[in-house]
Amino acid sequence: MTAHIIAACRSAVVPRGGAFNALSIDALGAPVLRAALTQAGLESDQVDEVIVSNAIGGGGNPARLVSLAAGLPESIAGLSIDRQCAGGLDALLLAKAMIESGAADIVVAGGVESYSRRPQRLRTFADGGAPKAYDRPPFTPWPDRDPDMAVAANTLSTSLSITKDVQDAWAVDSHKKALNHTPTSVEMVVIEGQSRDPFSRKMTPALATRAKQVSGTITAANMAVAADGAAFCVVVSEKMLRALRCEGVEILGGATKGDTPELPGIAPIAAIKAALRKTGLRTNDIKCAEVMEAFAVQAIACVQGANLDPACVNLGGGALARGHPIGASGTINAVRLFHELRTQGGRGLAAIAAAGGIATAVILSA
Template sequence: MPRIIAARRSAIVPRGGKFAELEPHELARPVIRACLADARLAPAAVGELILSNALGAGGNPARSAALAAGLPEQVAGLSIDRQCAGGLDAIVLGHALVSAGLHEVVIAGGAESYSRRPLRSRTFADGRPPVPYDQARFTPWAECDPDMAEAAATLAADLGIAQAEQDGWAMRSHALARQAAEARRVEIVPIAGCVADAFTRDLTARHCARAQPVAGCITAANMAVAADAAAFVVIVSDRLAQDLGAAGLRLLDGATRGARPEQPGLAPVPAIAELLARQGLKPRDLGRAEIMEAFAVQALGCIKKAGLEPDIVNPTGGALAQGHPVGASGAVLAVTLFHALRAGDPPALAAIAAAGGIGTAALFEVVAG
């Protein structure tokens, strides 16, 4: 079975920060190179690069990243867009390619520059002037395609999760991230002088009370800030891993499932349930879970509906304390698990929701060299 033998990411920096001038391939390049160095592999060994990107200008950003990183010209690069879930989906897809014997080495992950995203406008056949828009459409029906913050506020009302509980989870995320900041530097490739996540701070109840409202009980304090980052892993065949004597992370199972498009926050729950059932596991069998915190209520809702123990979820903080680099966010979860898990640990879960009612979940465990 393939294994992940290297995993790195950039710091996560809010849009308009120190990464503001960097295009996605410029964020990806040093992370890819660091992954290869960690794996003790030459660029020529790479068969494919899969890159998730949700906000870019189109084309094939994976190809640009592959060329920028010095990969062989025959690495065509495969770009995917499953919005927030794409980074984790890239890893599941890369694992499948290696499992199928199509490649012995695949680099997979995501790179996103919220700062450099292009301005977009919708055009009309009747000659009306173009209308700028920020959020793409995720369903054919306006009533099933809500603003993400408004959908989170509806979820909070449906599940009875008060703002105080959401703020409490956000404060927990920041506190845990601050405690783990030094230990997590091993994950991070320095870029533009950034060696730590830039947004993490001492978030207090007073800060939460003053936070700008966004939609209902959703405020700037209990939702993740838009950010720039890149995160990648190196997936190799079992044969090559053994030749290298490399320990690593094994993907036990992964799934992406669609759910109600009007309530994307709970979309990972069916995928989590399916994975656990296929592996014969219960939520109590998990040792750790990295759950995307695009909104505090989304994480809390998934914990509740999936039956997860809150103490094992995001024990070193999550996106509320880091930021949300959309297409890279799912890969960040996997990078965190790669560096956190040890041989003999119980299986660990990564799960993320995406606009349009999409949820991806993956189960990992450590395998010895």
């Protein structure tokens, strides 16, 4: 039994406080889910399950919210997952596992995140002290091994001797590729008038040099901005693929791996190598790759460490030129990869790092 993506689409990625500012996660995710089903030629009552990655929405069951808002039957319970940035790719691997086990024939899998509408968080204390606001949860039980993400990225740049100039050049190139890429109506679902990623710009080395410093070599130019966005893929069994008489992109395999918590940026290297082993492939079998750019240094380190060809990475630009809607970013990479493979054929890789030193990699084949 094999699993195939037959439709994949996304919203624009909009920096927080922008055009998606007023949209709840269900209002943002539902139109994208509906569009994916329409592209697949499926009716709502044919869907067996909906899997949604969400990292900062405050809990509950976002998959149920999005499913109901999209008009799917009340019989679909929805499955929500939180593996932070990696969740958008993990949703696809879960869909693959459900289909290969025979538990489902049609699964809609993806992610949605609204940085603009994320709830405020308060930490309570055992001594009865006043609750204190916090921005993110701990990613390890040891504070000394749980650095701020920008601090960790700067540590990575120092340990691997990846200079600020090299990081800035990567960011400039990401924006350039994004500006040269025009998303089709098949890839991009227009919401609030947004038909392309509005953050992409004519970034120059001079602009990157003047960008605000965040931590050491890490600046506002070479790290991704917080953003809102959604993406979904329709994953079907081989039996359903034949019944629908359509072409699909097979999910060959993937892996989620943990690595050093202090250096989360390099975790994708282990995940990529594991995914290649599972599928019996080598890096030179990969025709194109979508590698997350939460930080330029992280993308550079992963491309080098996994021995990927930089010329085949992020052909339409990456998150540096879009933004980072945490729970949706992995699926956005998969959507980009799906459409690249539909055009070019061959095998492709999507990979993403996540806080706490974990990462996921997925390999697709057209």
